[in-house]
Amino acid sequence: MSTAPTTTPDADAPRAAPDDMRKRMELLQDCRELVVSRLSRVVGEALAKMSEELSALALRSRDQDEQHALMDAVSVVRQHRTEIELRFRRSFSEVFERRMHDDRPAAAHDGPAPGELALVDDSVLQAKLAVDRLVSRARGRLDPDEVLGVRARLAALLERDWFEEERHPASPEAVFEALKNALAELAPRADVQTALLDAFEPHVTANLNTVYNTVNERLKAGHVLPRLRPQVVVRDGQQPRGTSPEAGDAPQSAGQRAGGAQSAGQRGGAGQSAGQRAGAAGAGHAPHPHPRARELGSVLSLLAQGAPAARASATRILADPETFAVADLPIPDVQPPLLDALSGLQASTVGGGAGAELVSDIAERARENGSPLDQLTVEIVSMVFDYIYADKRLADVIKQQLLRLQVVAVKAALIDRSFFARRTHPMRRLIDRISELAADADADLGAGSPLVRGVEEVVESVLLQFDRDFGVFEEARERVESLAADETARRAERLAKVTREAERAESVVHARGLAMARLSDRMDAESPRFIRDFLADWWSLVLAEAQVGGGVAPIDHAEAMAIGESLIWSVQPKQADEVPRLAALLPRLINGLMRGVRLVSMPDERREAFFNDLLQAHTRAIEAAKQSVAAARRPTNLRMRPDGRIQFVPVAPPSEAVRIDPPTVEARSIRLAELRRGDSIEVDANGDGQFRSYRLAWISPAQKIFVLSRFPEGATSLDRAQLAAMFDGGRARFADSGSALDKAIEAVAAASGAVAGAAR
Structure with missing residues (x-):
């Protein structure tokens, strides 16, 4: 099922929209100007910050082509900032107007008619994929109530039922279409355009909800659907919920099927679905199901038939956060016999290790007791853990503990299919926190250390306690946070002498600068x-x-x-x-x-x-x-x-020729001011090309002294000039600091995307 806004008001509610055509057109014009001006301001404010943001990205990038694209993007922003803003305003006005008065179905715009063939250049396809990615990211952060209101109220002004989610005039698709048009002539290279659009995305995403809220409040004040009430839409052949006693065997909602009491919207972080929030209204005219629901239904059908390409498509869908932003998505529940079998395997790992036998046993149980989607989920989890095990940043002693959690991760991913899509999934948060400790170069990760023993105990408790209650993961993560705090305290004690010396050195540097200035005044x-x-x-x-x-x-x-x-x-x-x-x-x-x-x-x-x-x-x-x-x-x-x-x-x-001022040191390759305590830095300490990870343990207030630490070797302090020389000379570089689990899931999803593309 899905929800659609209905224009049927309560008995005591005002009319859906003013009857006066002139009044409706005035409201429409007001909204158009409001949206255009607000988004133009967002673009202008973004351009004011993007030059510095893009420069910082270029300095951090290790890819030469990417660096060139980013620096070219900086040049475009600096040279054409005003022109970009003006072009966007003009382009978005045209896009808004076209979408507002074009009532053809979305399918009419999506490509060639059935039976026609079209050749698409690779660069065009890549550009479309890049924009689709940004649109997906932006939509995933929108308030569904605000989006629903804009779609319904703008449509009501035109006496239409509603706008499709992708086709309403202020949709993310419209914004990025206008941005792309604005950049087309000023930044013709595809990689430069992509860099600029990527830089615009967080600014657009952060402000769209505010724009939508302003439009909704303006239209409600104009008596346009002031009491918008979403209603349940029933698909052909599907029994509405609670319509008759005979409907007792009707399927549960997707949220109930896939996650027990939680709906897909709750799992995706959106809380209740729109229908649950507003209460189901009577049956009425309904739009087509959400495109993502149609896509998922098709993929699941092909997966059940054993189609090879369906596995890759299903993997991509399961890893996409947008999938779980759709309320009541029809995701099947896990087969109960499979959960029972996995619980038996989980019990067998308590007090023991985990190896290839466990992975093989999990896969066998899935083949015996699981649906095709269950089997695919188990396979994806296994691949994700393979990537984690291959991550060289993680200490082996902690990897072994993570592998013991694999059967629990499989159960969690089966119970709540959003495991691959949501970073906030409780099991993912637990794995991420343990992985962060495993990648800390300055943590005592020796066998039998307090930290390692503590992680072992946490893993053991999860294996003992987890059945279906995700609260077990939250409690375990709190225990891991306590272990991390204890390790931080031990580290501070180890670093006390070095930091005192570094603080003194900082004071000496500052005092020396003052002394040099005073002496130069006397010469x-x-x-x-x-x-x-x-x-x-x-x-x-x-x-x-x-x-x-x-x-x-x-x-x-x-x-x-x-x-x-x-x-x-x-x-x-x-x-x-x-x-x-x-x-x-x-x-x-x-x-x-x-x-x-x-x-x-x-x-x-x-x-x-x-x-x-x-x-x-x-x-x-x-x-x-x-x-x-x-x-x-x-x-x-x-x-x-x-x-x-x-x-x-x-x-x-005194003459400037004899003034003795302290030199200002800055690295050419990075901005030292961007360094933060806790950063991981790889250093070639001996100049032999062998890089090892260090933790940036301390930075002086004036950013002139930096302390790098690695357990058990201890800590060393470097002044600003020394550290700058190491970065510029290629003997120091930022370590990869991304989440091991995120990288693993992204790699699996990317691989599945390549397979799906090849299959097509």
């Missing part, structure tokens, strides 16, 4: 190169260590700054009367410099070379002062007071 264009190098390379570090170390440092910050100022003053040109002051200063200066360079472990050769250069500079300054007693000199930023202390008195801003 001028005549400061010798060796002095500038020494201050930048070593004395700024002395100042930073003195500031961060506080009272425990062998030299405090104020004294270190005074020594730096004295050093700069000591090599400036001197008047004859300043030579005695320099002579008195030198012993204290040399002593202070020696204490500072020892603090930062300046190498002996570098230290000796510096002091030799300093001695020669002092000698030259003294000789020059003696030979030109009254020579004029340029004013400097430092002068010696009568008490022998150096005073900083800025005369003029």
Whole structure:
């Protein structure tokens, strides 16, 4: 069964739509302008963000062709942003108008007439598939009540029964058709168009419900179907629910057949079906069944006949979230004898392992007791677990525990067929969480570790407790979350020393930047190169260590700054009367410099070379002062007071040539600002081409220090420049972080799609 809006109101309800044609046309025009303006605004706001979003995707992509397509898409957005918005508005207005007044059945638009042949270019087919994928994704997130309202109320304005779901003027198909038209000339390459449409999709999807709600409220205020009541549609030859006592043997709803008390809509996350929410009305004029229901019925019929292509088509349908967004989809229930047989196998795995024998036994039970759809479901689950077992990211010790859950996963997929389509399926959420722990490079996954023992206990409890109650999976996932929290606490304890050191290093980097800026303010264009190098390379570090170390440092910050100022003053040109002051200063200066360079472990050769250069500079300054007693000199930023202390008195801003500013480091290949704690990064630590996974355990607040950790090797800290060099040099890369189960299901669905295509 399916639901369709009826224009038959309650006795006390207003009329379905105003009788005045002029009033209806005014409402129609208002809605048209409302939808066009709202969606044009959505497109404009999306374009404002897409340049950065596409650039980020290009930086992360490892495929050269994909990178080129994404960067070309960025260029299109930057060069033609306004033009795209204008073209979309014009194109969508045309699409809206055409769909609003075209009352031909959808089949008339879908392709050649029966008996005709049509050749379709591969690129055209690929483009259509790409748009269909985006439309499916968008529709899966729409509120069915809002969609139903738009379809019925817009049709009522035109005195029609209703619009088909795919054909109403504001449908996702209409939006993406208009977007594709808008991009056709500006981005003629198919891969660039696809990249742009992919980038538009999340923005369109996030706003369509709001647009639909606004249209519905406007039309309800105009007395257009203010009390829309969906009704049950009865297919030819099918007995309506509860119509007569003789109907006691009539089939149950698809929701009851496939999931016990849950309907397909509930399993798909949509709650009750539209018919259940509004209450079944009397029989009336009904549209054709939902296209997905027709497709599923046809595939199930072929599957029962043993048609090879039907297996691939059924797999694709079971893995499509849109399938379970349709209320009362006719999915058969699992055969009870098969569930009983699987429960027996489940009991036999308690306390033991799982191997090829178990997989073989499950398949045999399905052949003996299951329907063709049951057998296919078992086969798909087996293939999914094969992919999981082949996933090199997962620790073997956890893979073994996941394999023990295979018989439970089979039962869960048979009881609720949306297992392959819904990421929120309770069993999938449990497998996903365990897989995340198995892929954590910094988790203690050694045999007998607390985490591994805990996972074993969770798996054992699921095998013992699960019959048909999915609440068992939720409880198990909560226990896994507790295990993950305990592991996080143990990891924090292991990383405490490294993170403290990293935090200190971050503070030193920050303090050093401030010190370098202060020292550069005190120099001028005549400061010798060796002095500038020494201050930048070593004395700024002395100042930073003195500031961060506080009272425990062998030299405090104020004294270190005074020594730096004295050093700069000591090599400036001197008047004859300043030579005695320099002579008195030198012993204290040399002593202070020696204490500072020892603090930062300046190498002996570098230290000796510096002091030799300093001695020669002092000698030259003294000789020059003696030979030109009254020579004029340029004013400097430092002068010696009568008490022998150096005073900083800025005369003029220092030359940019001598300013010592900390460099800003950024990687060319990625944006370091996008890194997040917990990211998995593969690193070629030894430069031998062997990559291993590390966890990004800590990032400093200023994003200058990064800590990578791997158990049991420990953690290492890298500064921003080091990490940038590793990414740019190909020695670091993002690890694949997708869900193992999602990837397995996508691979199986993709393989089935290829088989189905070949069969056609």
